Amino acid sequence: MCGIVGFVGKQSAAPILLKGLKQLEYRGYDSAGIAVMDADGIRVEKVSGRIARLCEKTENGAAVPGSIGIGHTRWATHGAPTDVNAHPHLSNDGRFAIVHNGIIENYLALREELISDGYVFQSETDTETIVHLLEKYYDGDIKAAVMKTAARLEGSYALGILCADAPDTLYAVREASPLILGIGVGENYFASDVTALVAHTKNVIYLEDGEIAALTPGSIEVYDCTGQRLQKPISRVTWSVEAAEKGGYEHFMLKEIMEQPAAVKAALAPRLHEGEIRLDDFELSEETLRSVSKIVITACGSAYYAGCSGRYAIEKLCHIPVQVELASELRYGEPMVDEHTLVLVISQSGETADTIAALKECRAHGATIIGIVNVVGSTIAKLADHTLYTWAGPEIAVATTKGFTTQLAILYLFALYVGKKLGRVEQAQYAALLRSLKLLPKRLQETIDMNYQIPALAGRYASQSLFFIGRNTDYAVALEGALKMKEISYLHAESYAAGELKHGTIALIDEGQPVIAVCCNEALCDKTLSNIVEVKARGAKVLALAFRGNKKIVSQADDVIFIPQIETVFSAALAVVPLQLLAYYAAREKGCDIDKPKNLAKSVTVE
Numbered sequence: 083m084c085g086i087v088g089f090v091g092k093q094s095a096a097p098i099l100l101k102g103l104k105q106l107e108y109r110g111y112d113s114a115g116i117a118v119m120d121a122d123g124i125r126v127e128k129v130s131g132r133i134a135r136l137c138e139k140t141e142n143g144a145a146v147p148g149s150i151g152i153g154h155t156r157w158a159t160h161g162a163p164t165d166v167n168a169h170p171h172l173s174n175d176g177r178f179a180i181v182h183n184g185i186i187e188n189y190l191a192l193r194e195e196l197i198s199d200g201y202v203f204q205s206e207t208d209t210e211t212i213v214h215l216l217e218k219y220y221d222g223d224i225k226a227a228v229m230k231t232a233a234r235l236e237g238s239y240a241l242g243i244l245c246a247d248a249p250d251t252l253y254a255v256r257e258a259s260p261l262i263l264g265i266g267v268g269e270n271y272f273a274s275d276v277t278a279l280v281a282h283t284k285n286v287i288y289l290e291d292g293e294i295a296a297l298t299p300g301s302i303e304v305y306d307c308t309g310q311r312l313q314k315p316i317s318r319v320t321w322s323v324e325a326a327e328k329g330g331y332e333h334f335m336l337k338e339i340m341e342q343p344a345a346v347k348a349a350l351a352p353r354l355h356e357g358e359i360r361l362d363d364f365e366l367s368e369e370t371l372r373s374v375s376k377i378v379i380t381a382c383g384s385a386y387y388a389g390c391s392g393r394y395a396i397e398k399l400c401h402i403p404v405q406v407e408l409a410s411e412l413r414y415g416e417p418m419v420d421e422h423t424l425v426l427v428i429s430q431s432g433e434t435a436d437t438i439a440a441l442k443e444c445r446a447h448g449a450t451i452i453g454i455v456n457v458v459g460s461t462i463a464k465l466a467d468h469t470l471y472t473w474a475g476p477e478i479a480v481a482t483t484k485g486f487t488t489q490l491a492i493l494y495l496f497a498l499y500v501g502k503k504l505g506r507v508e509q510a511q512y513a514a515l516l517r518s519l520k521l522l523p524k525r526l527q528e529t530i531d532m533n534y535q536i537p538a539l540a541g542r543y544a545s546q547s548l549f550f551i552g553r554n555t556d557y558a559v560a561l562e563g564a565l566k567m568k569e570i571s572y573l574h575a576e577s578y579a580a581g582e583l584k585h586g587t588i589a590l591i592d593e594g595q596p597v598i599a600v601c602c603n604e605a606l607c608d609k610t611l612s613n614i615v616e617v618k619a620r621g622a623k624v625l626a627l628a629f630r631g632n633k634k635i636v637s638q639a640d641d642v643i644f645i646p647q648i649e650t651v652f653s654a655a656l657a658v659v660p661l662q663l664l665a666y667y668a669a670r671e672k673g674c675d676i677d678k679p680k681n682l683a684k685s686v687t688v689e
């Protein structure tokens with residue numbers, strides 16, 4: 083999704099902006115641009131396609147002099163990904179340049195109004211209305227023009243603004259779209275994502291909705307929407323520059339798959355204390371938990387599948403009914419949520435627009451919200467009543483891997499914590515489960531180490547159409563495995579609860595059809611085995627996924643991927659890893675752009 087960077091200081095701005103934009107490439111984009119200001123005014127350079135083209139066009143920034151500027155990567159929503167629609171956009175008088183993340187919902191009405199006022203539009207974007215509004219409301223006071231403009235906008239926006247009348251000041255404003263200010267020495271920055279800042283500074287200020295910032299080389303001032311000056315806390319970013327780089331791997335996705343043992347350890351270890359689970363700085367008392375009539379989990383994409391898997395763990399260990407809802411559906415439904423509902427909102431980025439809207443909907447119905455989030459200081463982390471960070475570190479590849487397994491780790495921890503508090507997990511079982519959970523990082527490493535044959539299997543099973551099947555928690559793994567395959571290798575993959583095959587889908591099974599059967603739930607293994615036999619009888623080629631030592635599977639499947647033993651309730655966190663690798667190698671074989679799959683964005687900040 084779109085990315086924003088801004089710089090003001092003494093150095094040449096353009097190379098810094100281009101470098102920042104490269105750090106944001108992973109978010110997904112289809113055009114890029116920068117605007118830099120010097121004594122001659124504002125100069126804009128923008129191109130459709132990759133940042134490399136922008137670097138070429140600007141001689142790596144050398145052709146665009148000036149030490150203050152803004153940059154943008156655009157993921158097209160309103161208007162095709164063309165040079166003209168790319169940001170920054172200029173006002174008709176050339177005084178203002180802006181970059182924008184988000185969507186202006188009332189842009190059509192504003193556009194009509196501005197056209198009747200005599201403003202001329204160059205692009206099809208919603209963004210261009212903003213820059214003309216700035217010109218319209220400007221009477222010598224930039225902050226006042228920004229405030230008046232913001233008051234007219236409906237929707238979401240993070241804006242970076244340059245004004246030719248303020249040659250050493252950058253302006254920024256946000257509403258429902260992230261923007262972070264970076265504090266340097268004699269220079270300051272802003273960006274829509276902390277990864278674009280960490281190379282320059284670890285000291286940041288998180289801008290909140292409705293706030294406006296003015297940045298000069300030596301100062302940062304933040305105001306509320308009425309123009310009152312605010313004192314903002316400075317936060318320290320713990321991510322290192324190296325953590326956001328590839329570290330010798332061919333792709334971020336592979337690096338992040340390999341980081342899973344360490345990431346899950348980072349998620350679990352600080353919460354496990356001598357046989358006890360502690361949930362960071364909050365506690366859910368037995369009394370509070372007894373008043374919970376149900377748990378609703380809401381999220382999008384893989385985070386939703388993590389929720390589907392977490393549901394089995396919570397229902398099994400806590401005996402509380404769990405409803406898992408797609409955030410994009412929940413936000414427009416009639417959610418059966420009240421003050422006795424505990425809502426788990428799961429999001430790697432913490433900025434997914436649908437998930438934020440679902441959170442707000444549940445909050446409006448009186449529910450208590452726990453966020454399970456990776457990105458510190460993100461919108462969901464801030465809106466939730468309590469946040470459990472997944473501590474996965476920066477996830478750059480669009481396809482989530484360590485983000486997903488750390489979400490599972492937190493859900494397992496949560497299920498065990500609640501189950502114990504409510505006395506629904508007995509001490510002996512609790513101790514055994516806790517031992518097993520502590521071993522999860524080690525078992526993840528073994529899973530990675532024992533699956534060296536996956537590149538060869540990917541060659542054999544990657545085909546135009548694949549089926550992923552499983553039951554119970556294996557079904558959640560099948561859903562995530564199929565999504566991974568679709569999003570990075572562009573192969574059609576369907577996932578089915580194995581018992582559903584005979585209700586229609588089995589009609590699609592023909593000679594040679596690849597079926598990936600997840601069979602790690604020992605209690606249901608024989609049931610899934612019957613489904614394997616059924617599809618094989620119709621010619622399917624079956625690749626099964628099972629615990630090491632499962633002889634029955636070996637006798638029925640064409641190929642088997644093994645994972646080490648773990649308590650079944652935690653098995654999804656291991657079982658998903660070979661499927662991530664299968665998708666990765668299938669995509670690599672096809673020569674796909676693995677870290678930046680077509681049409682996708684890392685953080686879906688628009689609806």
Ligand code: M6R
Nearest residue numbers: 383384385429430431434481482
């Ligand atoms: O940042 P979030 O966890 O809220 O993102 C949710 C989905 O957009 C995300 O999981 C998406 O499905 C991934 N690309 C899957 O790999």
